Amino acid sequence: MTSVVDAxxxxxxxPARGLICRACGAEYxxxxxxxxxxxxxxxxxxxxxxALARVTRAQIEAGPQNIWRYAALLPAGQDPATRVTxxxxxxxxxxxxxxxxxxxxxxxxxxxxxxQNPTHSFKDRVVSVALTAAKELGFKRFSCASTGNLAxxxxxxxxxxxxxxxxxxxxxxxPGKIITTAVYGGELVAIEGSYDDVNRLCSELVxxxxxxxxxxxxxxxxxxYAEGSKTLGYEVAEQLGWRIPxxxxxxxxxxxxxxxxxxxxxxxxxxxxxxAPEGGWTVFGAQSEGCNPIAVALHADTDVxxxxxxxxxxxxxxxxxxxxxxxAIEAVxxxxxxxxxxxxxxxRAGIRLLAETTGIFAETAGGTTxxxxxxxxxxxxLDPTKETVVYNTGEGLKTLDAVAGxxxxxxxxxxxxxxxxxxxxxx
Ligand SMILES: *Cc1c(COP(=O)(O)O)cnc(C)c1O
Ligand SMILES: [Zn+2]
Numbered sequence: 001m002t003s004v005v006d007a008x009x010x011x012x013x014x015p016a017r018g019l020i021c022r023a024c025g026a027e028y029x030x031x032x033x034x035x036x037x038x039x040x041x042x043x044x045x046x047x048x049x050x051a052l053a054r055v056t057r058a059q060i061e062a063g064p065q066n067i068w069r070y071a072a073l074l075p076a077g078q079d080p081a082t083r084v085t086x087x088x089x090x091x092x093x094x095x096x097x098x099x100x101x102x103x104x105x106x107x108x109x110x111x112x113x114x115x116q117n118p119t120h121s122f123k124d125r126v127v128s129v130a131l132t133a134a135k136e137l138g139f140k141r142f143s144c145a146s147t148g149n150l151a152x153x154x155x156x157x158x159x160x161x162x163x164x165x166x167x168x169x170x171x172x173x174x175p176g177k178i179i180t181t182a183v184y185g186g187e188l189v190a191i192e193g194s195y196d197d198v199n200r201l202c203s204e205l206v207x208x209x210x211x212x213x214x215x216x217x218x219x220x221x222x223x224x225y226a227e228g229s230k231t232l233g234y235e236v237a238e239q240l241g242w243r244i245p246x247x248x249x250x251x252x253x254x255x256x257x258x259x260x261x262x263x264x265x266x267x268x269x270x271x272x273x274x275x276a277p278e279g280g281w282t283v284f285g286a287q288s289e290g291c292n293p294i295a296v297a298l299h300a301d302t303d304v305x306x307x308x309x310x311x312x313x314x315x316x317x318x319x320x321x322x323x324x325x326x327x328a329i330e331a332v333x334x335x336x337x338x339x340x341x342x343x344x345x346x347x348r349a350g351i352r353l354l355a356e357t358t359g360i361f362a363e364t365a366g367g368t369t370x371x372x373x374x375x376x377x378x379x380x381x382l383d384p385t386k387e388t389v390v391y392n393t394g395e396g397l398k399t400l401d402a403v404a405g406x407x408x409x410x411x412x413x414x415x416x417x418x419x420x421x422x423x424x425x426x427x
Contacts, residue, residue, distance in 0.1 A: 013051075013078060014030070014074075014075055014076065014078055015047050015048055015051035015052050015055075015072060015073065015074075015075075016030055016045045016046065016047055016048075016075035016076075017030075017046055017047060017048040018030055018045075018046050019031070019033060019043040019044065019045060019046065019223050020043065020044060020045075020046040021036035021038065021039060021041045021042070021043055022041055022042050022043070022044055022327060023036060023039050023041025023042070024036060024038055024039045024041055026038045026039070027046065028043065030045075030075065031137070032134075032137050032139070032215065032220045032221050033220070033223075034219065034220055034221070034222040034223060042222070042223075042323060042324070043222075043223045044223050044226060044227075045075045045223050045224065045226075045227050047073075047075075047267075049270075049271075051072075052072075052073060052267065052270075052271050053271045053272075054072075055072045055073060055271060055273065056273075057242060057273055059072065060072075060234075060238065060273075061238075064087070065087075065090050066085070066087040066088060066089040066090055067085075067087075067088055067089035067090075067125050067128060067129070067228070067231040067235075068080070068083060068085065068087070068089075068128075069089075069090075070230075070231050070234050073230065073234065073267065074129055074227055074228070074230070074231075075129070075133060075223075075224055075227050076129055076132040076133035076136055076224055077128075077129065077132040077133075077136075082132060082135055082136055083128070083132050084128060084131035084132045084134070084135050084142075084157055084160070084161045084163070085128040085132065085157070085160075086117075086118035086119070086124055086128065086156060086157060086160055087118070087128075088117040088118055088124030088125050088128055089117070089124075089125060089231055089235060090235060091112065091113055091114050091115075091116040091117060091235070092112075092113045092116060093110050093111075093112050093113075093235075093236060093239040093240070093389070094110060094111045094112075094113050094358060094360065095108065095109075095110055096109045096110060096111050096357065096358045096390075097109070098357035098358065099111070099353065099354065099357040099358055099370070102353060102357055103353075103373055103374045103377050104377045104378070104384055105377060105382075105384045105388060106384050106385055107246075107384065107385050107386050107387050107388065108387045108388075109387075109388050109389075109390065110236075110245070110387075110388070110389045110390070111354070111358055111360055111389075111390055111391075111392050112232065112235070112236055112389055112390070112391045112392065113360050113392050114232065114391065114392060114393050114394070115360065115361075115362060115363070115366070115392055115393070115394055115395035115396070118156065119149070119152045119153045119156045119180070120149075120152075120180075120394065120395035120397070120398060121149035121152070121153065121316070121363075121393055121394040121395065121398075122149075122229070122232060122257065122391075122393040122394070123149040123150045123152070123153040124153050124156075124157075125228040125229060125231050125232065126150075126153075126217065126218075126225045126226070126228035126229055127144075127150065127153040127154055127157050127217055127225070127228070128157065128228060129224055129225065129227055129228030129231075130215070130217035130218075130221050130222075130224045130225035130228060131154070131157050131158075131161070131163075131215065131217060132224075133221055133224035134215030134217070134221050134224075135161070135163075137215070137221070139213055139214065139215035139221075140163070140164075140213040140214075141163065141164045141165065141166065141213055141214040141215070142154055142157065142158040142161075142163055142164070142165045142166075142214070142215055142217070143165065143166050143167055143168070143202070143211075143214045143215065143216045143217070144167050144168065144202075144216055144217045144218050144219075145168050145195070145198045145199040145201075145202040145216065145218060145219065146167055146168065146169050146181075146195075146198070146218075147169075147170070147173075147195045147253060147315055147316045147317070147318055147319065148169065148173050148174065148177030148181075148315060148316050148398070149177065149316050149393075149394055149398075150167075150217065150218065151167040151168075151169050151177070151181040151188070152177060152180045152181045152398075154167050154186075154217055155167055155181045155182075155184035155185075155186045155188070156184050158184070158186055159184040159185060159186065164186065164187075165184075165186030165187065166186060166187035166188075166189065166214070167181060167186065167187070167188055167189070168189045168191060168198050168201065168202055169181070169188065169189070169190055169191065169198065170190070170191060170193060170194055170195050170197070170198055171190035171191060171192050171193075173190075173315060174315060174398065174399050174401060175401075176397065176398035176399060176400060176401075177315075177316075177398055177399075178190070180398060194309065194310060194318070194320060195310070195318055195319055195320070196307070196310075196319065196320045196321050199218075199219075199319075199321075202216050202219050203219055206219050206220050218254075226256050226259075226260055226324075227260070229256060229257045229260035229261065229264075230260045230261070230263060230264035230267070231264070232257065232260070232261050232264070232391065233260065233261040233262070233263070233264025233265050233268070234264050234268065236248070236261075236389055237264075237265065237268050237273075237274040238274075242268075242273060242274045242275065243274060243275050243277070244265045244268065244269070244274050244275065244276050244277055244281050245277065245281065245387050245388065245389045246277040246279075246281060246282065246383070246386035246387045246388065247281065247282045247283075247284065247337075247382055247383065247386050247387070247388040247389070248261060248281065248282075248283055248284065248388070248389045248390075248391065249284045249285075249286060249369055249372060249373045249376065249382070249388065249389070249390045249391065250283065250284065250285055250286065250369070250391050251285075251286045251287075251317055251365045251366070251368055251369045251391065251393055252285045252286060252287050252294055252295075252317065252322065252325075252328055252339070253316065253317040253318070253319045253322065253365075254319050254322045254323045254324045254325075255285070255294050255322045255323070255324035255325045255327065255328030255329075256323070256324040256328075257391075257393070258283060258285050258324075258328045258331060258332070259324050259327045259328050259330075259331050261283070261391075262281075262283050262331040262335065265281055277386075277387070280335060280336075281335060282335045282336050282337045282382075282383075282386075283331050283332050283335045283337045284332065284337045284338055284339065284340075284372070284373075284376055284381070284382060285298075285328055285332055285337070285338075285339035286339070286340065286341070286342070286368050286369040286371075286372035286373075287317060287339065287340075287341040287368070287372075288312045288313075288314035288317055288318075288341055288342060288343070288344070288347060288364075288368050289312060289341045289342060289343040289344075290310055290311035290312020290313075290314065290318070290343075290344070291308060291310035291311070291312060291314070291317060291318045291319065291320060292308070292341040293305050293306060293307060293308045293320065293321070293322060293325065294322055294325040294328055294329065294339060295339035295340060295341045296341075297325065297329060298329050298332060298333070298338070298339045299339075303325075303326040303329045303330065304326075305321070305322060305325040305326065307320050307321035308320045312343070312344050312347075313344045313347060313348075313364050313399070313401075313402050314344075314347055314364040314365055314367070314368045315364065315399075316363060316364065316365045316393075316394055316399075317364075317365050317368060337381075338376060338379075338381040338382075340372045340375045340376055340379070340381070341368075341372065342367075342368050342371035342372050342375065346371040346375075347364055347367040347368050347371055347402070348367060348402060348403055348406060349367075349371065350362075350366070350367035350368060350369070350370035350371030350372075350374070351363075351364070351366065351367035351370070351396060351402060351403055352367075352403065352406070352407070353370055353374075354366060354367065354370045354392065355396070360392060361395070361396030361397065362392045362394065362395070362396050363393075363394035363395055363396050363398050363399040363402070364394075364399045364402050365392075365393050365394045366392035366393060366394060366396070367402065369390055369391060369392065369393075370390065370392075373388075373390050411423040411424075411425070413425075
């Protein structure tokens with residue numbers, strides 16, 4: 001193990017000490033590498049624990065009003081001048097008493113509303129960290145394989161940084177996701193296939209000479225990308241007054257976000273920045289019925305994920321072969337949680353329930369998470385007497401089709417009192 005020697009507490013060097021294989025523990029230097037040379041397992045960032053332990057609440061609280069307040073806990077961006085950022089983060093943690101009543105939760109319930117990020121999804125966090133690392137590593141072009149929100153965020157960040165981008169999406173994405181990506185003017189490649197096909201192609205492109213200078217945020221710089229998700233754990237703890245909530249419900253595509261929120265909570269407790277709840281925290285995962293390979297594996301009591309061909313309206317979660325699935329299962333089992341999934345009708349109902357009880361309009365991923373929250377309470381898996389945070393990771397305006405036709409004017413009338421009377425508005 002390497003250690004940083006006598007770094008001052010105001011150090012601007014990265015607390016990351018290298019990359020470590022999640023499967024076999026082999027260690028590598030910090031670089032654009034995502035798979036283990038020994039066992040092909042996924043790599044993640046390993047930190048110098050002494051460097052993390054020097055971070056204080058006061059230091060974070062004095063930082064910027066965005067994810068970079070946690071820079072000392074992240075693998076890139078210690079120097080503000082190198083950051084590739086739209087300054088995402090510090091999104092609202094919204095108290096949701098009406099939603100709690102509707103689903104049968106008696107304890108405080110909060111919605112972490114990450115639709116309030118610059119490109120309206122939590123992906124701005126992971127992209128900002130990944131592209132900052134990419135810039136520090138010398139990459140000249142930004143890219144990704146996306147289910148929609150990632151493409152949107154990469155294209156926007158590249159535009160802000162003045163760096164060319166080329167992003168890859170399945171051609172059947174929602175118009176709201178395609179337009180909000182294309183408007184930034186980078187190259188946008190629509191592929192006639194599923195996300196898993198897109199991802200496979202990107203894994204091949206990244207090996208070519210033409211793409212040598214290109215950082216694919218979720219391929220060759222994936223370990224850095226994944227760390228950005230930790231900020232969704234840090235923030236919730238800080239917003240609760242440096243306390244970790246008893247229960248969290250998190251949507252899963254690759255499963256990475258779930259594992260990193262859990263990792264963030266562990267780090268905060270280890271370095272003494274936040275208090276764990278009595279009995280520890282419990283992590284719950286949400287998928288859609290059209291793409292539920294992680295939940296199905298957990299239900300079958302295995303951590304071997306059988307890939308599926310995704311269907312259904314929750315397209316941002318449609319990863320049929322989820323890379324972090326086994327690690328999401330590990331986190332959920334270790335913390336005593338559970339996973340469940342919702343069908344399209346339940347997802348639509350979840351979007352409307354969240355909107356009607358909190359004033360938050362979520363995309364299909366948020367509808368999925370709320371629908372699963374309801375199921376977890378009904379099945380007794382989630383304790384209704386414990387403080388709970390449910391994560392809304394994306395914005396409803398990007399997936400309007402999900403509820404179009406379900407909602408509309410309750411009355412259409414002539415512009416007169418007579419019209420109002422005829423509609424029953426005047427008794
Ligand atoms: C990508 C995405 C997720 C899930 O992310 P993973 O880390 O791959 O599990 C959740 N919600 C939305 C809206 C997303 O775009
Ligand atoms: Zn390995």
